[in-house]
Amino acid sequence: MPRNLLGIRHLANDDIEELLSISADFKLRINEGREVPNLSNQVVGMLFFENSTRTRVSFEQAAYYLKMKTANFSAGGSSMAKGETFRDTVLTLRYERLNGLVMRHRASGSAALAAKYFGGPVLNAGDGQHEHPTQALADALTILERKGDIKGLQVAIVGDVEHSRVARSNAWLLSKFGADIRYVGPRTLMPPHMQMLPGEVFYDLRAGIEGADVIICLRLQKERMADGMLSSISEYASMYQINRETLRWANRDCLVMHPGPINRGVEVDDVAADGERSVITNQIENGIFVRMAALYWVFTTEPKPVESPPPAKTRPTRSAKAPARTASKAKKAVAGGKKK
Numbered sequence: 495m496p497r498n499l500l501g502i503r504h505l506a507n508d509d510i511e512e513l514l515s516i517s518a519d520f521k522l523r524i525n526e527g528r529e530v531p532n533l534s535n536q537v538v539g540m541l542f543f544e545n546s547t548r549t550r551v552s553f554e555q556a557a558y559y560l561k562m563k564t565a566n567f568s569a570g571g572s573s574m575a576k577g578e579t580f581r582d583t584v585l586t587l588r589y590e591r592l593n594g595l596v597m598r599h600r601a602s603g604s605a606a607l608a609a610k611y612f613g614g615p616v617l618n619a620g621d622g623q624h625e626h627p628t629q630a631l632a633d634a635l636t637i638l639e640r641k642g643d644i645k646g647l648q649v650a651i652v653g654d655v656e657h658s659r660v661a662r663s664n665a666w667l668l669s670k671f672g673a674d675i676r677y678v679g680p681r682t683l684m685p686p687h688m689q690m691l692p693g694e695v696f697y698d699l700r701a702g703i704e705g706a707d708v709i710i711c712l713r714l715q716k717e718r719m720a721d722g723m724l725s726s727i728s729e730y731a732s733m734y735q736i737n738r739e740t741l742r743w744a745n746r747d748c749l750v751m752h753p754g755p756i757n758r759g760v761e762v763d764d765v766a767a768d769g770e771r772s773v774i775t776n777q778i779e780n781g782i783f784v785r786m787a788a789l790y791w792v793f794t795t796e797p798k799p800v801e802s803p804p805p806a807k808t809r810p811t812r813s814a815k816a817p818a819r820t821a822s823k824a825k826k827a828v829a830g831g832k833k834k
């Protein structure tokens with residue numbers, strides 16, 4: 495069976511640790527100008543049915559560092575605009591002999607569907623309100639670099655939880671490793687079935703971020719506000735914005751995170767977004783290394799036996815310097831990287 499990266503929820507802790515270990519190792523190697531594995535015989539399709547800056551560019555950068563080839567695809571410029579179905583599109587890419595897919599799509603569950611049709615590795619680059627696994631990995635790596643451990647951290651996820659795949663992937667990942675999760679925001683921006691997610695809900699910002707070690711600000715998805723979910727954006731900002739004043743309620747060394755894109759002056763002000771507690775640029779940079787790890791992780795497992803007609807299945811080149819795939823804990827890898 496090919497390995498996919500579709501979400502965090504059903505990923506084993508060992509797999510997450512392995513991905514974070516490989517990420518930290520790749521970061522160290524790139525920063526020191528050392529070799530990384532060469533996957534030059536692999537072609538990955540970049541399917542972005544929805545807009546993206548960070549995820550798309552960092553997957554491109556990750557593929558570049560691993561010497562992979564990329565085949566770009568955007569729905570608007572494809573035969574989908576002529577009525578081709580999602581299934582036929584994915585099958586076409588399979589018969590075009592692509593080795594794997596990175597996919598973003600507005601529909602929750604679309605990455606799993608693509609994996610079913612494609613039959614090779616699929617990496618979810620964000621599917622609807624469901625999951626954004628590589629964002630959660632980038633955020634976890636950033637937290638580990640700053641805090642050394644995830645266990646016991648008070649993590650407040652503030653804002654539009656209802657529409658956020660980032661909130662879900664982060665909540666699954668951080669809670670698996672022992673963080674306490676708080677969701678903070680207005681009732682209308684909380685999912686109807688909050689009991690399905692790990693953690694506690696707060697409707698009051700002060701109560702929700704008091705004593706927090708990490709605040710993950712979420713983008714207020716303004717395009718949804720037409721649905722009457724908020725009375726006004728300025729009222730939302732006055733109640734839930736992370737800024738110089740409200741940050742005083744969190745711990746002094748609290749990290750300010752945001753997956754981007756940011757609505758400055760809405761969910762976060764310039765002082766919080768650009769201040770010394772902000773790790774937003776680190777999240778962006780770490781996005782490259784976790785996506786390198788994710789590509790490496792899905793492409794260096796044994797391919798499934800091929801039925802006709804096959805996608806191109808060439809064994810990747812395994813560098814003698816390939817990262818150890820077992821035992822090494824992410825924390826140790828991050829700590830090792832810090833010492834250098």
Ligand code: CP
Nearest residue numbers: 546547548549753754
């Ligand atoms: N965080 C994130 O997914 O950003 P993009 O939409 O720019 O990829």
